[in-house]
Amino acid sequence: MSWARIMTPLSGGQGDKAAVEAAAMLAEPFGAELACVYTPADVADVMPWMGEGFLGGVQTTALESLKEAAQVGEANARTAMASCAYARSRFVALQTPVWAGLSGESRLSDVVVFNNDPARGRGPLAEAFQQMVADEQRPVLIAREGLKVGGTIAVAWDGGKEASRAARLALPLLEKARRVVILAAPKASSRTFDASRLQSYYATRGVETELDILPDTGDAAPVLLYAARKAEADILVAGAFGHPRLQEFIFGGTTRTLLNSEQPSLFLSH
Template structure:
């Protein structure tokens, strides 16, 4: 398996340029085609025209959208014109979620930015990253809203719970894991809890990776409560100086995680390093 096409989703925020830089470096490293796609908040006419002077307001928003799109297009072309890869710019007028989910089928890897409530320019759609992870059918590399990551994937922490999503995640991340200098399989264990008979032991992940030429170490991370797993993984990533976390997304019922919290939600909201989600 390899990455033949990497799709980076860009918005009007300044963080898009860092995301583009990461995606371009990955495309060069994997000799992949890089596709840049602009996805920005679009006003829906149904409610815009209910506003006083709604038509003029809609025209102003459309003009701003087109200006932001052109600025990012120039940024994408400038960042990729001298790279030894094929680079394509895609722009669409559909709603961002429709675009993101539909166009994802063309790619092997998606690169997106973590939701940032503090930056209006970064807003694409409500729960945009979560929706892309759940509906795209592709691994989604999510770049945190803060921090600068010169290298992504040289030191990798893989979250392993023995379930379907974890197995899918290491399969999806294999091109990155093969190039990593250090890979650690981490399992969070709750004291007194008996393991699920359907869950594969962490050693299985090590054995499977070894068959694909990847050497991985094992770490057992005790946690006091099941809801602590996300924070424990991020803490371990910091201790190991990992610059990528690989995790299966929503291994439990999604509603349960939304209501009670969960590893996926913690990583989505509190990530300190890039996270590759797979569902």
Template structure:
């Protein structure tokens, strides 16, 4: 039973915390502390999947490395992933949470697909958003988000514990934005202040569902909501970053990949830009 039975966060019944170890000197993933603190606030069951990237001899960058050497590295990475999982499980037990964990050692891309498959079985998946391992981090978030049908909460390294007093909802009237806000409803209802932010000129904002109309939907769910229609200053992502700083947001809720990943890769996009340079944790849905 939740320690906070009256909290809207109690609607989150099971949370998956995922991490992938790819280096022998990787620090403890921020997603673990952040996800555990969120699970504690919600009284949710927590699943830890601390995987290691199993190296294989066909990897080009491993040419010249012996099979024995690869095996040694694999065992070290596996041991580190297990240590992370066991430490997280211990912290969950101390917090009074029910926790299960696994530490699969799999080659790429199986290690990412395993995480995405597990995400389908949970209300929310908490993942690392690490610019140091940008390619694997972004691929893990994108695959989990698009292949699971479930929301992802991506956590930058500076954020070690959940906070959700002030939440910014990026609103463009799209189905992705609507899905993200509704998936995040437990967080929005628990927040002290929620700001629906639309970015664009007056003509753009008139061609979609206005944020003020969506605000009424959130208000009926007990969300303390305000609406901000902002002119675009630089890119949409830049505008959202600046506004997040102004209102001291703890979290941004947004629909991800309104355009295809290929279009975002070629022409840029708000999702990819914010994943590369996030001002705060990102709650994403597609």
């Protein structure tokens, strides 16, 4: 298996350079295309607030300011991409409707790369992160300091739908890893599962793994993070749990804990 297109949304802000570098690091071992997708604030989202009660001149000035900000942001995003110098980079500047364009780009990408801020609900790409995880159900990589492809990867496993999806979609990444450790906490799950089944699944695909059965606990997330650190994992693969509510994706407690941790980088799928 392989990945052919890695995508990273850009906002024109300070975090773009790190996001591009991380996405290029992920794309390089596969020779994949790197799509740097500039995702500006959408004028269409602002227009409803500028309906009744806004004078024509005020509305025009506000729209012009948004357009100018988008132009500056696009220039910054292009600079961030250029600073990386990955040969197979491609720049995409989204236009209104921005969210529809972002969805379309993600559907033709194998993985979407973010840095820490959007994953923690901060900055202009926070909504884009939730859109990718919840609405589009795309696999995302949250790149953190020390990200490395080809090192050690830990896979959180509970036999559930979300964990299974993440474990399957991460297979190209696991094939590049030096070491893969399956982390299972059966006592922290309401379901019954056999962790060795995932080990067999990987073995038939040429990926040798170690199995770490974690101790009894009422909260899986801290134990998973401790086990990932103990394994010196560069990336933790996990299912993203949450519920759509009032058009807002509400992450479950385990996922929130993983998102708020400092290390390691996360490969998530809902």
